[in-house]
Ligand SMILES: Nc1ncnc2c1ncn2[C@@H]1O[C@H](COP(=O)(O)OP(=O)(O)OP(=O)(O)O)[C@@H](O)[C@H]1O
C-alpha cells in the first residue's frame with residue numbers, strides 16, 4: 001500500500017464548549033480529488049485550519065506523505081507541500097496581482113515571473129497584473145488566491161469553497177484546472193456547497209456533521225446515505 | 236528610463252550640494268542639516284520595521300539611546316575614536332534588537348507597540364541605575380572635541396545608507412515578503428513564508444541606523460543623560476514623519492523628515508509657545524486627512540511604484 005498524501009487520525013479541536021472537529025480520521029491517496037461537505041458550522045474550515053497549522057489541534061495526528069506535521073508552524077507545513085485557499089479571501093490587498101504570486105516563490109526570479117504571468121493569463125487577469133489585489137472583484141480575488149497556491153507547486157491542495165462567487169465560464173476553467181492538477185498527480189481536498197460541482201469532480205466525499213465524520217464514499221452513494229440526508233434536512 | 240535617469244541626476248546634484256555644503260555654510264546651517272540627516276535615519280529605520288511589516292514600534296528611540304550610551308561609554312571610558320564608537324553603537328542596538336526581538340515580535344498588534352514602549356522605559360531606568368558606567372541621572376560627559384563637520388558627513392552617509400537599503404529591500408522579494416506580514420500574516424504563513432524570521436531581520440535592520448545615529452549625536456553633543464536620549468517624543472516624531480511622508484515607500488520618510496524638521500524649526504524659533512500645539516495638530520491632521528501620507532496618496536492615485 002502506498003503512503004497516503006494526507007493521513008489524519010482522530011483529529012480533535014474544540015472552541016470552548018463547541019467541539020468543532022470530533023475525532024475525525026481520513027486518508028487521501030495521491031492523484032485524486034476529494035470532497036469535504038457538511039452543513040454550515042460542521043467543522044470543514046476548522047479541519048483545514050488544523051491540518052495547515054493555522055489553528056492548534058487539541059488531539060490527534062496529521063501526516064503529510066508519511067511525515068508528522070501536527071505541531072509544526074503553518075509555514076513549515078506549507079513548505080512540506082501543503083497549499084490552501086481560504087473561505088474568506090486572503091489575498092495581499094496592497095500588493096499587485098503579479099506581486100501576490102511572486103512573493104510566495106523562492107529561487108530564480110525570472111522563472112517565477114514567467115510562471116506567474118502564465119497563471120495570470122490562465123485566470124484572465126493578465127491585464128490586471130499591476131492592479132492592487134484589493135481592487136479586484138470578489139471573483140477575481142478568489143481566482144488570484146487559487147493561482148497563488150499553484151505558484152508553490154504543492155502536492156496537497158486544500159480548497160475552501162473555490163467556486164463561490166466565481167462566474168460560470170471561469171468556474172469551468174477552474175474546475176478543469178483542478179482536474180489537470182489531479183492528472184499531474186496532485187491531491188486535492190475541496191470544500192464545496194454546490195453539489196453539482198462536488199458530484200462532477202470528486203471521486204470520494206467525506207461528510208462532516210457537528211464535527212464528526214458521518215459518511216465517506218463515492219458521491220452517488222453519499223447522496224442516498226440516510227445519515228447524510230438527516231444531517232442536511234433534519235428529521 | 237529617461238525619467239529614471241533624470242531622477243538619478245537630480246539625486247546626484249542633491250548629494251553634491253550636501254557634500255559641498257559645510258564649505259560655505261554657517262555653523263547653524265551645518266547643525267540643522269546634520270539634524271535632518273539624523274531624522275532621515277530614524278524615520279527610514281522605523282519605516283523598515285513598521286512601515287513594511289505593520290508592526291508598530293512605539294519605543295524605537297530605545298535603539299537610539301542604546302547606541303548613544305554604547306558610543307559615549309566607549310569614547311569616555313575606553314578612549315575610542317568617535318567613528319568606531321559610532322559603529323559600535325549600531326552593533327549594540329542590533330544586539331539589543333536581537334535580544335528583545337525574539338520575544339516581542341511574537342506579540343501582535345497593540346501588544347507589540349506597548350512592549351516596545353515598555354522596553355524604552357526599562358532601558359532608561361537601567362541606564363539611570365548603573366551609575367558607575369553611565370553616570371546615572373547626572374549624565375555622561377565626553378571629552379571636548381569639535382568634530383561637527385566630520386560627524387555631518389558620517390550622519391549624511393548613514394542617511395544615504397539607510398535610504399539605499401530601504402530601496403534595495405522594497406524592490407526585492409524579501410521586501411514583498413515583509414509586506415505580506417502587514418497585509419495578512421496568517422495568509423503569509425499559510426503560503427510558506429517564515430514570518431518570524433522575516434520580522435526579526437527587518438527589526439535588526441531597523442535598529443542599526445538609530446544605534447549609529449545615537450552614538451554620533453552623543454559625540455556631537457558631548458553630553459548625554461537618560462532623559463535626553465530616551466524621550467518618547469523622539470519615537471513619536473519619527474512615526475509622524477513616516478506617516479506624513481508615506482509609510483512603506485522609499486522617499487516618504489525622507490520627505491517627512493525634511494518637511495517636519497523644517498516646519499518645526501520655523502515654528503520653534505518664531506512661536507515657541509505654540510510649537511507643541513502645532514505638532515499635535517499635525518499628528519491629528521495627518522491621521523485624519525491623509526493616513527497614507529503625501530507619497531502614499533500619490534502612489535495609490537497614480538499607480539506609482541513604492542520606490543517613490
Ligand atoms: N475561531 C473560532 N472560535 C470559536 N468558535 C469557532 C471558531 N472557528 C469556528 N468555530 C466554531 O466551530 C464550528 C465549526 O466551524 P467551521 O467554520 O469549521 O464550519 P464550516 O463547516 O466551515 O462552516 P461553513 O460551511 O459555514 O463554512 C462552528 O460551530 C463555529 O462556530
Ligand SMILES: [Mg+2]
Nearest residue numbers: 044045046087
Ligand atoms: Mg467554512
